[in-house]
Amino acid sequence: MSVHTLRARLTREDIARLTHSDEEERALAARKVCARYAGPGLTDEERELGAEIVRVLAQDAAELVRRALSVTLQRSPYLPEDVARQLMGDIDSIALPIIAGSPVLSDEDLIAIVRSGGPRRQTAVAARETLSEPLTAEIAEHGVSEAVSVLAANSGAAFNTAAYASVFNRFAHSPHILERFIERPSLPLEVTEKLVARISDAALQRLVARHALPPQLAVELAEGARERATVDLVDQAGLSSDPRRFVQQLQLNARLTPSLMLRALLRGHITFFEHAVAELAGVEHARAWVLIHDAGPLGLDAVFKKAGLPERILPAVRAALSAWHSLEVGPDGTRDLIRFRQRLMERVFTQFQGAPVAELDYCLDRLDADIAAETAARLTG
Structure with a gap:
């Protein structure tokens, strides 16, 4: 397929660069082609032709060209799925933008990365804008510490009870990871109750400030008055959406x-x-x-x-x-x-x-x- 199919949107200089032997020139042209392809206003036929050009670019031997493709189309819904999977298997400089941002990758694609990829790739998955419960649970259960730390603070990661439990079980003695939960916009009551027993004084202050816990809680925790702190958590929760689970958590920790x-x-x-x-x-x-x-x-x-x-x-x-x-x-x-x-x-x-x-x-x-x-x-x- 010729690059001239997008001639109405490319200059002669762009086309010359795309066929130039110099990889920097080809990378500049690839970036422009991809930006045009990802933008609005193309007909279905033009979009199909553009996808073929993208496939050709993905085969370029030059890392610089493939990286231009990866970075420019990392968040585009028009990136062909087969190209996205090809790029996510490339070297880190090309794969990571796609892993972290591409909306065309499925949960199955991303779970496979978590299970077989290295720390940088797991962390890229954990940093995605949104993560489903199964994907969050997979990282919580199998991710390296760097990935789980990023996951804990990611407000777009859908945590369920099992995922929270996996993190607490695996990193019970790693307060620097557990403290990342504080950065989330909201926390279940039972998670907050578990956090206050494991984090540093400085982190406790952030928890109080960010999640509007009663200041009295911080004072009583510092004094070791855990039971009074727990009553304050009950005060804050009011009619919790799941009081049974909160009570069970207290019982597991011998605090009921x-x-x-x-x-x-x-x-x-x-x-x-x-x-x-x-x-x-x-x-x-x-x-x-x-x-x-x-x-x-x-x-x-x-x-x-x-x-x-x-x-x-x-x-x-x-x-x-x-x-x-x-x-x-x-x-x-x-x-x-x-x-x-x-x-x-x-x-x-x-x-x-x-x-x-x-x-x-x-x-x-x-x-x-x-x-x-x-x-x-x-x-x-």
Whole structure:
């Protein structure tokens, strides 16, 4: 196929360069041909002819020419798939732009690179603008540390639970890799909870700043008060989209303690409490819900014993549940939530004077902080 098929869009000098024996001249012409081919305005026939020219350029013996082709068409949807696969198997200087940017490569193509390619090629895959869950999982499971580090920070990489778990399992002792998760725009609650136990103080500050975690969390973590930090995470999550998974993660890390559950309940996190009891009792959430909210005393007693929870906190739990059923959260956002928690604490104090002091003190401290923050926001708003 002659290059003259695009003569209306190329100058005589371009055509001369494309057939010139000097590789730099051919590379300049190749870049212009490819730019024309990738641009708008071509008819279907012209696009087909252009694809044939691209195939010819991909066979050029000069690395400089093939690189011009690779760089110019790396993000073009018009790059023929067979040429994309040919270029991705070329030397790194030619392959990497295609691996990192070409939209015509399939997940199967990219997974093959992850499994057989070197660190630079794996990292190029991890840096792509978007990555599907299967591709993300493949890099998380088999990628070298450099690739996984790039993957963790890539907001376009679709992480699922298994992919997060692979990274934490493989790089549990590599905080510099785990800390890259902080750069993501959002994180599941259970991932955040795992991160705070493994990252440096400096990284923790970035986590607090970027993901709007309560500053109190940083202070309490520095003091080793992990349980209080976890309650703050429950506060931040509110009604998590998957409280069961968060509870399971706490249990796996031996942090689903009775005091944590009581503190969360006294903060009004009834859904978290239900799932926590269900997890410890080994029953479905629906069954735990029925027993916990039994109007009589028997249901709560039964599920408490099955969960192995200490009887000493049962009266406080019963008082908190009774108060929770008698109150409602209003429609006024944060203000109503704070008022709800304040009334909840008042009812617990009124109905039961023997709640563990440490848990009550904690919740009162957090309630004071809530009120102060809400007041400040109202004054500045």
